Amino acid sequence: MTHQAIHPTGVTELAPDLSGRISSFASIQRESFCVEQKPANNVRVKLWDEDDGLDPDDELDAGYTNGNGEFSLSGGTAELTPIDPVLKVYHDCDDAVKPGSRKVKFYLPKSYITEGRIAKKTFDIGVLNLETIFPGEERELVVSRRRRDFDFLFDD
Numbered sequence: 001m002t003h004q005a006i007h008p009t010g011v012t013e014l015a016p017d018l019s020g021r022i023s024s025f026a027s028i029q030r031e032s033f034c035v036e037q038k039p040a041n042n043v044r045v046k047l048w049d050e051d052d053g054l055d056p057d058d059e060l061d062a063g064y065t066n067g068n069g070e071f072s073l074s075g076g077t078a079e080l081t082p083i084d085p086v087l088k089v090y091h092d093c094d095d096a097v098k099p100g101s102r103k104v105k106f107y108l109p110k111s112y113i114t115e116g117r118i119a120k121k122t123f124d125i126g127v128l129n130l131e132t133i134f135p136g137e138e139r140e141l142v143v144s145r146r147r148r149d150f151d152f153l154f155d156d
Helices: 145-153
Strands: 012-016 022-031 045-049 058-064 070-079 083-090 102-107 113-115 138-140
Touching: 045 070
Parallel strands: 012 113
Antiparallel strands: 012 022, 022 070, 045 058, 045 083, 058 070, 083 102, 102 138
16 A cells, blocks of 8 residues: 655755845655555645744745645745745645635755755655544635646636
């Protein structure tokens, strides 16, 4: 039996730029599964830098899982402080007909922020079943264009 799961691999690199800000980069990839170990395809995934204070949050990358539940995201930004990378997963696994999508956040550990342009460590979040009800789970009520277009294919 093949397990399909979310295994984010997150890597952040730090290198000062000419303005005195720190350039940071993060990378996430892996797979997801839903009910009965079936791949969770067309799941929206985003990599964010969540900031405190006056600095606004930055979306670093976004995409969707493929037919096998796989995804790959990477992105970076230049700021006065290192980034705080967060993987956000928006899905409808085990959600019945509730409006919007379930939204789950996974914070990458600070120990995976490394200096330089080559990743020195890779973060593996482990195997996750999207049927799980995660602490702090939220709802995203905005329907993405891709989801809307995808659902349109099945309208009668």
